[in-house]
Amino acid sequence: MQSVVISISTSIIKGLLYVYDTVCCIPDYLIRGGPEKVMISSRIKARPLENDGGAPYRSVDCFDHLTTSPFPDCVTLDDLFKRAVRRFGPQNCFGTREVLREEEKLQENGKRFKKLMLGQYHWMNFDEVNQRVDSFGQGLMALGLQPRQYVLIFAETRAEWMVAVQAAFRYNFPVVTLYATLGDEAIVHGINESQVEYVVTSMELIGKFKTLLKEMRTVRHVIYMDHMEEGKKMDKEDFPNNVQIHAMSSVQQLGALPVNQHPTIIKPVREDIAVIMYTSGSTGQPKGVMMTHRNLMCGLSGQIQRVTGLGPADIYIGYLPLAHVLELTCEISCNAYGVPIGYSSAQTLTDQSSKIMKGCKGDACELRPTLMAAVPLIMDRLYKAVWMKVNEGSKLKKALFTLAYDYKARNLKRGYDTPRCDKLVFQKIRDILGGRVRLMLSGGAPLSPDTQCFMNVCFCCSVSQGYGLTETCGAGTVQETTDISLGRCGSPLWCNQVRLTDWVEGGYTTKDKPYPRGEIMIGGGNVALGYYKQPEKTAADFIDIDGMRWFCTGDIGQWQPDGCLQIIDRKKDLVKLQVGEYVALSKVETVLKLCNLVDNVCAYADSAKMFSVCLVVPNDKSLVALARRIGITVAIDNWQQLCDNLHVEKAVLLELQNYGRKGKLANYEIPQRVKLCTELWTPDTGLVTAAFKLKRKQIQTHYESDINRMYA
Structure with a gap:
């Protein structure tokens, strides 16, 4: 009997939707512009420099030249931030939530897990951040750090991370980055290879250094981030006598003293190293990728162009590791355009996140961002969580949700929005991330077409898949927001060009029909110098051709007729x-x-x-x-x-x-x-x-x- 009721109900709704679509066909065509959206989506976005499947492809919108800076008057990363300070000084820059209460819960396995009750976001404006950047940079110089001498940032994603990196950009201290979740062996390897003397870390992670410092031959100063840790004291016992421990606030106070003001500093130039970013080491020990100011500025000039309408009206939520090129370039781009950044973590992102206390809002609900970056793993988890919730409901609810999902997915493919369906069916799902996300950038790994469709439908936002690597400063290709296709990673950015080369062993060639296939190579000013202290590996993966730097990615792609790239394989x-x-x-x-x-x-x-x-x-x-x-x-x-x-x-x-x-x-x-x-x-x-x-x-x-x- 229940199945009959469900069948009748869904049939009635399908009939009503058919009548609705028929009645609204002409107004939709005139007002909502479905066919026009499809036409824009399928336009030619890139084409080869020559009539050859192996020739480099460039964006048709920037075919005659490649961009090298987001703004003509900005040469280095510090120029970019100073420009933002001049334009957006009193406006919100970095926001951090207040911790009202902490509780430790005992789990069944005997481990203790921290739960947090969080309050509102507290904001620093651009002027305040700029002052802290100056003070911290001057403070590091007062401690003896010299221009072009490396400083390591080893911390979770937070406002102080960005203050530290902007100070390094300004005072020409190349930044070495390591993921906060790396194992001990990888941490020791990165520090010993780069021979850093100055380390900036957090109170949560400084304990790791206490146990590992005896294996780190060069570290002399450890600076811990204490701004949001009022009431907590640092235990400085058991540290080696040759290592000095400083609070970040005390270094800033030191730098603010008149005696430590340095009106003349060695400003960075385009070819100076800005970041040595240690990759996550999926095939062995992490490698340090050397990126200059020029490399990053070129990459940013391409990435920013694909985010339409970027400005102070947006809000970005930062929670991915800042030691990853995707998050770092996203946040620098947001700074450049005056977009406030509210900080979060994967453990506090939503109401159901593991560290959120019952009854407390997750960071996304409190911040209500309009922009966010995500890796496929996080979106896959959202996908499964929502469908599991749907499957746990009654058969009628499941049937109705599936009907609405299929209806909207079908309309999106035709170029039409479904505002009434969004409000009636998908608003509660959209509210998981605050209800206002308009654009989500996916990177780090290929995104399943099913997951991309799910995010478009249920979260009512555009999901742009991108493709880039640490070695290309995160730049390569990004899907345009007007591209309604699934499972592709877009066309080449304005800062670089992309080509395919034959990989005969794997059966991929640029002569393949119907589409050219092969190993992806990215060329342009965004391609890094190479790997730190690994000349043989650099020579194997980086190639100079006719004055252009190219990186051999090891990924296999194929060109689509409109000039978009699809990742189909990986050599390894x-x-x-x-x-x-x-x-x-x-x-x-x-x-x-x-x-x-x-x-x-x-x-x-x-x-x-x-x-x-x-x-x-x-x-x-x-x-x-x-x-x-x-x-x-x-x-x-x-x-x-x-x-x-x-x-x-x-x-x-x-x-x-x-x-x-x-x-x-x-x-x-x-x-x-x-x-x-x-x-x-x-x-x-x-x-x-x-x-x-x-x-x-x-x-x-x-x-x-x-x-x-x-x-x-």
Whole structure:
């Protein structure tokens, strides 16, 4: 009876929608401009310099030259910030939420977890930030730091991070960055290789230095960020005698003294190194990428152009690691255009985030941003969380939501908005991120078309997928906001050009039909100098051709007819099976990770075998539900036993294989064995990078016995 009611209800609504679409067809055509949006979306965006699939592509909007600066009067990154101070001085610049109360909750595993009750955002304006930048820079000089001498920033994303980096840009201190979540070995490696004497960190992380300083040969000054830590005292005991510990506020006070004012400083020039950014090390020890002021200014000039309407009316939420090029360039761009930045973290972003106390708003709801950057992992989690909530509801609610979702997705593809549907159905979902996000930039890894469509539909905002690397200062390609297509990463930015080169071993060539395919190379002023103290690796990955610097990415792309790039593979992720077929591991993972049983997944293939396998970190709630569905109850309360249960393992494999077929994976691409992993993959475990990219070699080593069992 219930199914009949649902069928009748959905049929009635479908009929009403059909009548509504028919009645509104002419007004929509005249007012909402669907066909015009489709035409703009499909326009030619880039074309090759020559009539050859391997020729470089450039944006048609900047075909005759490549841009080198966001503004003609700005030469360095400090020029960019000073211009913003002159234009937006009294306006909000950086905002941080007040911590009203902290509580430690004891978990079942015996670990303690911090919960926060947070208040409102407190803001510094551009003038105040500029004063702090000056004082901190002068204070560092008073401590003995010299121009062109390195300073390390090792801290979580926060306002003080940006104050420190802007001071370094102004006083010509090249900044070395390390992810706050790196393991001890990688931290020691980065510090010893760069030989930094001055470290800027936070109170939360300074404890790491206390235990590691004996392995760091050069560190002499450690400065901890204390601005938002009123009432907390730093324990300076047990630090080596040759290391001085300073509060950031005391360094600023030191720099504000008249005796320490330096009217003449060695200003940076375009070719000075601005940042040595250590990558997250997905294939080994992190590499330090050397970026000059020129490199970053070129990259910013291209990125900024793709964000339409950027200005003080926007609000940006900063929560991704500032040691990642995506977040750093986004925040510098926001500074340049007077966009206020409110700081957050992945643990406090939404009302349901792990560190948010019950009854407290998450940062996004409090800040209500209009702009944010995100990595696919975060959007995939939102995707699964919403659909799990929908599936837990009544069959009628699920049917109605699915009907509304399909209706809006169909209209977006035709170029039409659905304002009434947005308000009635999707407003509550949109409110998860504050209800005002107009643009989300995705980077760091390929974004699934399903997830991109979901974000467009449910969060009622444009999701632009970008492609860039640390080695190209984050610049490369970005999808235009008017591009309504899915699964592509846009056309070349105004600052660089992109070409494909043959990779015969993998079967990709620029002569392929219907579209040229090959390894992606990015050329332009945004391409970095190379890797710090690694000349052989630099020579292998960076090439100079006719006066232009090129970076060989290792990613495989194909050109679309409109000049947009689609990432289809990665050289290091491609494995040839014994049957002769190639399996793209990242492609398999992109499909499978959207299954609600999966929190994380790593596909693996042995070239001496006939099939691939996968390692899965399961979603606890979904796995328990599946176990109950197949009649397994004895191991429900024991996570290890549940994951080791062969019946559960088999049921998960069947679900994944069905999901793979729905995701249009070929039979040889679908894993034939699965291992359920009880351990969460976090940067602390060393199995994923700080940007949550898989460390394949480390995962393979860690689960070697399980992989052998799956192939046995």
